[in-house]
Amino acid sequence: MNADLSEDDRSVTGPGENRPTAGDEDWARRVRAGLLRDDVPQVLADAVLEQARAACRDSGRPATEVFGAPSEYVRQRPQESLDPELRARYDRDGVPEGFDASAVVLRLGVVGLAISIGTTAREGWTAEHGYAHAALLAAVLATFLLGGEALRRRGAGRLRSSRSAWVGSAAVAVAGLGAAWALRDDPARVDVPMSAPLLACVAIVAAGVLLRRRRPAAGTAGVPDDTTPDEWFTRLEHLLRGRHLMAPARTRWEVDEARAFWRAGGTEHPQVEFGTPQAYAVVLTDGDDAPRRRRAAWRAAAATLFGVLALTNLARSLIDGETGGWWRTVVALLLCGAAVASWVRLARARAPRP
Template sequence: MTDDGNDAADQDLIGRFEPAHQSWARGVQATLLWKDTPSAQIDRELIRVLNAVNDSAQNPHELFGEPIDYARQRAIALRPAEQVARREMPLESMRSLMGGAGLVIGLLIAGFGLYVAFRDGWLAQSWQVWQLACLVAGAGIAGAGHAFWYLRLSARLRAALLVLLGGLVGALGCAALLLTLGSERVLPMPNLVGPILGLVLLVGFFLLPLTEADSDPIAVAGAKQWFALAERFLRGRYGFTRAEARAALSVARSHWEQVHAHDPAADPNEEFGPPAQFVVSLAALQEGPVRRRWWLKQVLYLLIPSCFVIAQLAEIMGGGVTWWSISTLAFWLAVLGLSIYLMRPTARSKDISEKLAERRRDAQVIGAGVEDD
């Protein structure tokens, strides 16, 4: 069916509501669309609401409340279990992560390159070896760190560690090799090369072909492999320690031993479902991993402005006080103060409680899907 046909069908469905209720139905429909809910599910949801309104002789506001709030809750409940289990993933694929890294690096190179070119001249040579070394080291470390995080959330713990170590060694090694040429040495290239290189990276990002989102394994061959993967998901995606993960899976292991003793041909995928979906309910019961992840995030938020404050103080002590240096220092001190303020106990308790509530809702959605099956 064409888009015009879908629009016509949607309007027909909205038209089945009473005129006074149609604005409410449109609000639900628009919010579900905004939440990327498939059209077929939106139609089923509107029909369900329409039937409930007709059966009760009440208006949808009385039955379901405000349309946007109601649609937000239903959008969560209507998501596929596979999508719910991947809520913790920051991006859909490793390709998206690498493309985003190229975009950020391209913006940095283009912005700094334009500044240098306008300041010193497009054909002048201003780039020094230490600047290139810092760019290589910074981009390499940032890329390796983000790849490590993504792979760890994907339960690929060994690959994550190898990528992190390889990225750190490669980035720092290349930077050290460049510095042997002389840190203050000027690179033999005109300043116009910087903006061009940044532009190439930016264009490359937008020309990057779209790929399908990564997915978690649906079926695992063998009980040993199933429990090993479930443990890796708990450790990598939800921040469990090895001991916490094994303790959380102990009940399931005991149950599986009984099932396997009664039926040696039993399949853990049929008994428990995919590992990534099964562990969501276990993650919703543990506060410790959520608290550790919260502290890790806050420490990173403190580390970034702290480094800039230290660097700016060193520049002021070495080169004197200027309006620019004082303004920059004040900005990063404000960011540092805000980071410290966000670490207050009330904010910590609220963030942890909200995260646990989110995981409990996800577990309920997956559990409801299993019951429907």
């Protein structure tokens, strides 16, 4: 293997007598990019390519002959050929089970940076703020943090704690709005140099990226040893609904079928019959594109909503002759571009498998 090639750019054919070729390197890059676009976690995309390298080494043929064009290979969902126990270690965002400090830090930094950039574009490098602004800012940050944590917990199949986080997010939002309204007439004002929050948020984002790179590898997924059969099936149901976005009616049917099969088999515990609920949920959803399409549709709808709001805000500012139209234009273009990209991904998700 060429020592100058990075791990991501190595040929699919791998080391040894099968030397890397430009075609194989390009094939591997395009497959990896396609898998990541389809929300396949990076660690699983790397495992798919490692599997492809082994197949090419064994056959002695280039990747295009073994697997076909990169786009066609990605549409075949090759990640489903990986060991279910490996895929069960990660939620639908590719995050290992458990609390993820890097996600919280990154969420805080990104939201704070967006607010700081918007404030700087609107008011300049020095902004005048009072207690009402501080209360509203704290509420926005806390709401985004709790809302993001609610989404992450649902993605991990933790439906009860996800609901609790949503309730907390709503409570913080209402409390922040109430405090801002109560303090709206307070005359106290402070001139805030915007360079300080901008630099602080950049540092927070950098810390989040560093924490993510140092995040430990996922361990084996499972449930505690004292988990009862009812708790095992409840965990399976929550994983199917939260992590795999299975429709509620089908989820109930799958869980009832698994429960009936376990009772008929006579084993002492469903984990003996099916393995971990995380791995069995992966098995039950293999080959089903409906959850992936549903998630793409939700993203497209949300991106479209934000794009429409940005365009409405831009139009209102132009009609009223307000200053700062350039940054509103930039925001509208970015959000509309994101909406278009989300609809392209939805069309790709709805395309039939080859």
